[in-house]
Amino acid sequence: MYGLNLPRFTKWQAAKIACSCATNKRTTNCSMSSGTCQCTSFGSQVLVNCQTLTSKCLLMKAEMAALKKSGRRERPKHAYVDNDGIYDPDCENSGKFKARQCNGTSCWCVNTAGVRRTEKSDADLQCSELVRTSWILIETQHGERSKDVDVSQLKETIKNEFRRRYLLEPKYIHDVVYEKPLIIIELKQNVSQKSSQDVDIADVAYYFEKDVKGDSLLVTNPLVINVSEEPLKLDQTLIYYVDEKPPEFSMKRLTAGVIAVIVVVVLAIVAGIIVLVITRRRRGKYEKTEIKEMNEMQRELNP
Template sequence: MKVLVLLGLAALACLASSQCNCKTMKWATCDGTPCSCFLLTGTDNFKQSLNCQKLIPKCFLMQAEMNRARKGEDTRTIGGKPVESAFVDNDGIYDPVCERDGKFKAKQCNNTEECWCVNSAGVRRTDKGDKNTINCTELEKFAPKVGSQTLNMTNIKIYYVDEKPPTFTMKNLSGGIIAVIVVVVLAVVIGLLALVRTHQH
């Protein structure tokens, strides 16, 4: 009889622990009563607590993904197989610094001396610069406006909106552009010279 009672208690404990999971984040670790979930982030495996009743902020997701990639664990998959290009953007994957509420900090450095400013989606919006000289203002909360009047909306769904355009410069591309222009001009000049020469004969 004692064995049956112990088996019953063990089954209830297993059932209770299986109900403690995060439906919005498959990489979360959950335990305790009441159930609490967290993600391991950063190089020091910081336990970032999560609210699994809401969508997980992108910044936390990127941190968790970088943490898993550092450990050689599965990150994003297609058909069960990891796809490296799945998490690479124009600048490559980076380990973001997040606010406590999951928003991106305006200045990101990826644990290096070179930093850049990001928008609310964590996308680079300025040229990269020295950690000590680059100045990024705080991220602004999105408020839809028409002219100077703020719109009052209910049930609005915004997937990505960036009020300010990126402030990239072409200084890193100027050498390549000049080379292309020189080659095109030389090709045109040589073509014209060849054309003139053939008409003279």
């Protein structure tokens, strides 16, 4: 009998066996390396480890690259939620955001979550450091349910699911607050707590946001949070970022509504001052007239 002529893979060839990145759909050129699937992040030449989350900076850059390739020019419906909208970030080789981001002739400073924390300026702007986002509040809400939510079970389920799905240690989930139908997930992680193996809370928040919006970055099944034997249908996610240092915004950053309120208050104060001045003047004139009339009456009584 003739034996089968099976191909013999060398050690180098075995290391190039194709694989898929379970933690990031936005990758290409995937291959096994020392038992780990490594891929190139789409839109850049940075290798990502598929055993953990990809940084938010690389994910945003991949999203922008996909939009440019498809020829779309309008803002996608479920793009990165921020006051400035989606932008093409500059990333370090490690995947972190560069402290200074630019778009055309405008530049600004960002935090570790890639959110702008200064006014926009010209290309001469200097950003001395990448300020860490150490506190993140995730606000989401659920749809109609047939059963009431067990709050203690909700907290435990979210902690377990965040650990299983996003690899986040429960110690970084500071609190879960429930006010029907609102759910607030509070993440805290300062620089002294985070080890090199820990995922970043900014990346976790981004992955969660994408899951809720039906644009999951993971290859696994969609996010499901079961409470009281019934899944929560989550929507309308908002994310708030708190940095270790306060942002550097001026009055230009205020929204039109806030400015309008300030203007109304100022006008009310000015109007009050004007009324007070007019009242005092009238009162002064009345007192002078009254004194003059009393003096004339006294003269008539005492000729």
